[in-house]
Amino acid sequence: MSIRTFARLAALPAATAAVALSFAAPASAHVTATPSTAAAGAYTVVTFSVGHGCEGSPTTRIEIQVPESVLSVTPSRHPFYDVEKTIEQLDEPVADAHGNEVTERTASIVYTATTPLPDGQRDAFELSFQLPDAEGETLSFPTIQTCQKGETGWVEVPADGQDPDELESPAPAFEIVAAEAGGHGDDASAEPAADEAAEAPEGSTDETVAADAGDASPALGWAGLVAGLLGLAAGGLALARTRSSS
Ligand SMILES: [Cu+2]
Structure with missing residues (x-):
């Protein structure tokens, strides 16, 4: 009896440490967005990585929502998924970088797995597009991860001044930086x-x-x-x- 109690007490700090550790490094396990360049106005390829399933269940579908300041997105093809673009009409036409009138935009990209992604394996999804000329703007891509059992909405956006690491399921995001001198050339x-x-x-x-x-x-x-x-x-x-x- 007393030995068991001691064992429980000894296990407690270890458990606390494990919890603290999982809060300290959540970013590696979330859905994250890594741009090849974040320079304003540049053409970029953003890699979205999915690090795990929904509480152990394999992933069957990934829906990436495109922020409004991005008009057109080209997804890379993927051998294990059907890739679909959702197009939406703009309320008012806008001019693109070449002065052409644009009346619609890519609202989201949907990857439907032909072979579910096992929990414990990662996968990566690439989107290619031109970044808006908006240094300092944060682009957020709310992402819905659907699994054989359950679903995770990576849709949380930090409030002003809030640390994104505090969020339980943050939307993949990155900040646009100053234009590169050579990049524009x-x-x-x-x-x-x-x-x-x-x-x-x-x-x-x-x-x-x-x-x-x-x-x-x-x-x-x-x-x-x-x-x-x-x-x-x-x-x-x-x-x-x-x-x-x-
Ligand atoms: Cu995670």
Whole structure:
């Protein structure tokens, strides 16, 4: 009797420690969103990882809701899921990055498993899209995880100033950061659209930055060498002319 009581008392701190540990590192087990880049205006691929089922039950369906400031999303295909896009009409048409009128947007992406994802194995889902030009904005993707038994809504969004780690089932989210100097230049070369002309001052700044960057300097080096050789040739020519005239 007294031994059993002692065993219970001894087990208590261990149990408390285990609980504390599970609260300390919840993020790894939740549904998380990891962008390839979070730079404002950049094209990104966001990887959503699902770390476990619903209290032990295998996952059969994942629905990712797209935040309103993102218009169009392209999901990567997935061998174990049927992938479906849900489209919704916009209340008012908006102009996209190329000045085209857009009347609808991707509201959500739904992955339906052809083979359920066992609990204890992770899976990853990729969405490709252009980030809004909104440095400092947090993009939240409320996600519904449906399992053979039960469902988890990863839909909680932290209130102002609240630590997202305090939430029991936070929506996968990330914050948009400042635009990259080189990133915009890359986009410009890939898509020489009409809107680039309107952004001429910004574009010229990017070129200045690119000229200072390491990969541009070999070309500048060659240009300098060619210019130097031309100057030398011109000088030689002038010298020859001077000599022949004298
Ligand atoms: Cu979790």
